[in-house]
Amino acid sequence: MEVQFVKSASGNINALYNGKPLHSNYNPAKEAERFVASIPVTFYPKYILITEPCLSYTAQYFKQMYNGAVVCAIRYTNAFKETDKYWDKVFYLNESQNLAEELYNYFGEEGIVSCLFVSWKPSQIAFETEYLNCWKHIKNCVIKSRNVLATRSFFASRWIKNTIRFCLLSRKFAKVMPGEKPILMCASGPSLETSIPFIKRFRNYFNIICVSSAIEVLLYNQIIPDLCISTDGGYYAKKHFCGLLKNYPHIPVALSHEGAAPGFVFNNPIIPLDYKDGPGSKIIESIEHKTTTALRNGTVSGTAVNLALNLTRENIFCIGLDLAPSMGFSHTQPNILNNTDSTKENRFYTCETRITPRTFESPALKIYENWFASTNFHSRVFRLSNNYKFSNNLNQVQDLNWQQIKSYLKQNNFDKKKNLEIINLNNEIYDKNRRLSVIKQIFNQNIFTKEMFNAIAPAEFVIYERSKGMANEKEAYKQVLSKISAFYEEIVEEYF
Secondary structure, eight states: OOOEEEEOTTSOEEEEETTEESSOSSOHHHHHHHHHHHOOOSSOOSEEEEEOOTTOTHHHHHHHHSTTOEEEEEESOSTTGGGGGGSSEEEEGGGOSOHHHHHHHHHHHHHHHTEEEEEOHHHHHHTHHHHHHHHHHHHHHHHHHHHHHHHHHHHHHHHHHHHHHHHHHOOOBEEEEOOSSOEEEEOOSTTHHHHHHHHHHTGGGOEEEEEGGGHHHHHHTTOOOSEEEEOOOSHHHHHHTSSGGGGOTTSOEEEETTOOOOGGGGGSOEEEEEOSOHHHHHHHHHHOOOOEEOOOOSSHHHHHHHHHHTTOSSOEEEESOOOSOOSSOSSOSSOHHHHHHHTTOOSSSOHHHHHGGGGSOOHHHHHHHHHHHHSOOTTOEEEEESSOOOSSOOTTSEEEEHHHHHHHHHHTTGGGSOOOEEEEOOOSOOOHHHHHHHHHHHHHHHTTSHHHHHHHOHHHHHHHHHTTTSTTHHHHHHHHHHHHHHHHHHHHHHTO
16 A cells, blocks of 8 residues: 555644554644654764654754754655655665665764664554564664774774884885786685686786785696785784795785785785775875775775776676685685694594684675675676585676686787786885884874874774763763873884
8 A cells, every 4th residue: 555645633744554644643743853852862973863754754853952963764665755855864775785784884883883773663563574674784784883893993003003014114115007907806715716727727818816815825826916915904814925925026915004914025016005094094195105095895805806996997807705604614725824723633623623613604704795795896896706606696796607708808809908017116215214203203293183093992982972961971081092092102112
């Protein structure tokens, strides 16, 4: 049954769905005002998100009560589209491929934490299926935001320290210029193994970008990538380099300044990746202005694909992009982490015992899978394998096999087209002391800014922002200052 519109006793328009009113039969505007005033709120929200507010009577009262807040709505139906103008942003459940990702992309993890979520009760009852589906997406978005914020909080100081180390160790800065060939983006999922013979056979038809976890596999099989990329700031990312790459100092490495890498990697040409956010950008720009802008992403594969899209007008073919648990090793072998971990095996702690946990559902992989599945790559990104049976579907990223692209490669004569070009950017004499002095100056000038608070103490800073105007505001600010001061003492002792 369609939504019907009728007049209420006060003269305001009401809506009926299956004969049941979605607003008060007497005074919808007054009902909305009382509803907004009755919501228990323990913080001052930066965002407000209400699910299916129908005729949008609540919008004006949210804006009056929470001056400055961005007021948003999620629609279950197109029936109330005429009143969308009263909201700062409107999402449509029935038009979204992945509402959780859409919400996260708009609000970000900090916005989600500072958002007041509200459900309009009459629409909740009238559109029960849509309501349950919508709030499932909201839950997934909140969980992702919580996990991302927890990761940022855990790695915050390490990322800044990695940036300082990056600036002090980097000697061979470089820049990559676009080519005319399609790009193979090699990740290290088990499906990579099926493509090794084809990569070798059609090597000259592609430029190859590989993530750090795949570098060992390619080099072991005598496949030299045009570019290796790493963005993770943790221990395991660093370990991925500790293999055959030592024997190939000419391979360019695209490395985020927050990324972790062993010292020998800085003997290779380094293409500095910059997300253009946070104090890390200021630090890297202070010593090297010609950085390559990159997309911050939970997985290095996401950053790599975005980089690849900017380096060619042709298609991007992703190999080893499984993004799902596997029944065996989680990476194609050889893999340096597996080689290291295997030394710990014995008859009480077998190989099967070690790898079994990796066969279980992974929340992190699910987040990465959802990002690829919901991102519009304009039909330029594909997942390629030799008929590997993937356990998931990436929607926007179509699965292809090598038989399907052979004619595409040969008909376009990609083997004769221009490769990616690496340009040396070294135009200064390396001076570690000068760099250290510049970095110290940046910290001294910015240590007590909001930008630095958010970078070093993200969880504490979000709590402080939520508590403004509340009884615990001063205590929350003290927690931020305590975290900042402790970090500053660490870097002064370690570097300055």
